[in-house]
Amino acid sequence: MSEFSDAPEPRTAGDVWRRRLGRIAGSALRLPALAARGLLGLARAPKRSKLSMARGRLGLAMLGFGAVYVVIAGKLVLYAVLPDASETPGRISSDAISSSRPDIVDRNGEILATDIRTPSLFAEPRRLLDVDEALEKLSAILPDLDKVEARTRLSSKKGFVWLKREITPSQQRRIHLLGLPGIGFMMENRRVYPNGPTVSHVIGHVNVDNEGIAGIEKYLDNRGLAALHRAGFTTDRLTTQVQLSIDLRVQHALRDELGQALTKFRAKAAAGLITDVRTGEIIAMVSLPDYDPNDPGKSMDDSRINRLTTGVFELGSTFKALTTAMALDSGLVKLDDRFDARFPLQYGSFRINDYHGTKRVLNVPEIFIHSSNIGTARMALKLGVENHKAFLKKMGQFDRLVTELPESAAPLYPKRWVELNTVTASYGHGIAVAPLQAVAAVSALLNGGYWIQPTFLKRTPEDAQAIARRVIKKETSDALRFVMRLNAEKGSAKKADILGFYVGGKTGTSEKVINGRYSKNKLFNTFMAAMPMNDPKYMVTIMLDEPQGLKETYGFATSGWNAAPTAGKVIARVAPLLGLDPKIDMPPAIQSIPVAFRGTAQ
C-alpha cells in the first residue's frame, strides 16, 4: 500500500459524506412538504408514481421518529427540572402512626410535656411461618406480653396486627436479632411528662394514639391540632412550643406545702392556686389528690378531680369580700358606716348568727375582720336584691368560667332569687361557684378594679390590659386592700402574715351540706391572700376539704387555723421565687393605704 493510493480515499469518503449530509439537509428542509405529499399520496395513490409514493412514506417515517425523539427530549427536561423523588424517603410517612405534638413548657422554658419516639411491635400474620415459635421467642423478651391475646392475634388472617405498643430500644434490638419473618417495628411518638404528677391537672394527658383527652393537651387538640393529625401533617417533629403561665418551681412548692397540710390536718383534699392579679395568669394550680399523667389510669377516680375548675363549692366568708366591695362601690355604704350586729337576723325559720360573735355595733372594717355574717347581710340588704344580683353577674359568678382547660363547671345558685338568697349569698352560702371563678373576682377587687379573664397561657401585661374590664372603682379596690390587710394585722388572717411580704387575706369556713343539711363538723375551708397589699401582685388561694382540729390548733378546724397558716408557709416559700422584694419596715395598713376611714377597727 503506497501513500499515493491512500491519498484520494478520504476525499472520496468526504465526498460521499458531503453528498449524504447535503441530501439529509435537503430532505430535512423538504420534510414538511414531503410529509404532506406523503399523506396526499396515500389519499390519491393510484394517480401518483411509485417514486413519489416511496418519498412520501419515507417522510412520514421520519416525522414519526422525529416526534418520538421530541417526546424523549421533553421527558428528559422534565426529569431535570422536577425534584428527585428519591430525596424524600417514603418510609417516614408510614412511620409515625401516632403523630407528634408540640412540647409544652412552663413560663421559664422548663419542659412539662414532650414527645419521644419509641418503637412499637407489630406482626403480619399472613407472613408468619410458625406462630408457636414466634410467640415463645417473643414472650422471652417481653415478659408482660399477654400470651392468649397475642396468640389469637397472630393466628388471625389479618394483614396487620399490633403486638405491643411502646417497647424499649433494647427490646427492639433483641427482637430484631431473632430474625422472625412477619414481625416488624414502627416508630411512634410517645408523650412523656418528666415532672410526673406535679403539673397533672393543668396539662392533662393523652391516650395511646397521642390524642389529648384532658387539660391543656385536649385544648391543643381542640385548637386544630387534631385536624392537622387527621390530615397527616404532623408526622415529623414539631418545632413550635406551647408556653404556659405556670412556673414549675412555684407549682412544686405549692404542691409540696399542700401535701404537708393534707397529712397534717388529715383533710380529704387540698387545693391551691397562685395567680398574677395584674395579668390573670395562673402561676400554679394544684389539686390534691392528683395523678401521674404518665399513668393516666387513675385520673378517672372521682376524688382526683381538679377541684379548682371542675368542682363548685359554697366558699363561705371569702365571699364577704365581694359583698363589701359591692356595698362600698355603690356609694351607699362608707367605710365608717356602722351596722348592728348585736342580735341574730331572723328570716322565717332561718336564723343568721355570727361565728365569732361580737354582740355590738360594728363599722365596715370590723364586720370584715370579725367576719360578721349579720353585718354583711345587713350591708347586702341595704343595697337590695337586684343590685346584689347585678353585681354578682358583673363579677362573673353566675356564668361558667371558660378557660383553656376543657373541664369546667357551671355555678349553682337558686333560679328563684329572693331576699333570703341575698342574705345567705352575702356571706357565701346558697351559691356554689368554681374556686377559680371566685379568685378571678377577688383579683379584680385587688388590682385596681379590673376583671381579667384567667389564663393558663403566658400573657403580657399589655395583652391583659387590652382585655381587662373595669368592674369597680379604684377607690373601692383601695378600700378592699385596706380591709384585707387589716384582717392580716388584727383578724383571722394573722397566721398568714409573713413578715416582709405585707400579706392581706380573707378566710372562709363553710359547713358542707351532708344529706341536705349543713353539717357542723364537716368543713370546707378557703383562704384567699394577696401580696404585697400596698401594690398587690400575686394572689394565693388555699382550700382544705374537711380538715380536722388538732391539739396545736386547740381543736379548732376553722380556716384561720389551717388554711391561713398553710398559705403563710406557701407565701414564705414562693414569694422569693416570684421575685418579690421583702420589705420589713412597712407601716400598718391605716398609714400605707390611703382610704377614707376615720374610725378605728377593734
Place this chain on the structure above:
Amino acid sequence: MRLLFRALNVLVVLGLIAAATLVYKVKYQSTFYVERIAKLKSDIRKETEQIAVLKAEWARLTTPSRLQGLADRHLKMQQLTVDQMLWVDNLPEKPTPDPDPIGTLLEALEDGRDPIMTGTIKPAVKPKKPAGPPVAAKPAPKVKPPVALKPLAKPAPVAQAKPQPAKPSPINALLSGVPLDLKPPAAIPSKPVTVQR
C-alpha cells in the same frame, strides 16, 4: 471547503463527547448530592430525636420534686427566710483607700515600727494571746527565732510587737464596724489575730 467541513465535523463530534461527559458528570454529582442531602436530613432527624430524649431526661432528672428529695437526703440546707435576705444599702461601706500611703509609711517609721511587712517575712515573735500577760522584753527566750535570723533579730522589733493585738487592723476595724448582727463576723475581732506589725 472540504477541509473546513471535516474540521467542523471533528469539532462537533468532540464537542458532543465533551458535552455528554459533562452531562454525565453533572447527573451523577446531582445524584450524589441528593443522596447526601437525604442522609443529612435523616441524620438531623435522628439528632433531633436524640436531643429531645436528652432534654426529656434532663427535665426528669431536674424536676423540683426529685431535687428536693435529694437535697433533703444529702444536704443540710434549710429554707430561706426573710431575715436572711440583705439589701445592697445594708452592706458596709467599701474601705476608702489611703490617700497618702507614703505619708502613713513615714509616720509609722517615725514611730519606730517596720511598716513594710509582707506575708513572706515571718515576724520575729508571734504576739501572745491577748488573755496572756503582757509581753515585755521577756519573750525572747521563750520563742526561738529562726536560726538564720539570729544575728539580725534585734531587740527593738520584739519589744514593739507587744501592744499590737489591742489595736485592730483596718480589716478588723471594718469587720467590727459592720452594723449587722451577723454572728460569725462579730466573733472575728475578738479572736487572737496574728497581727504582723
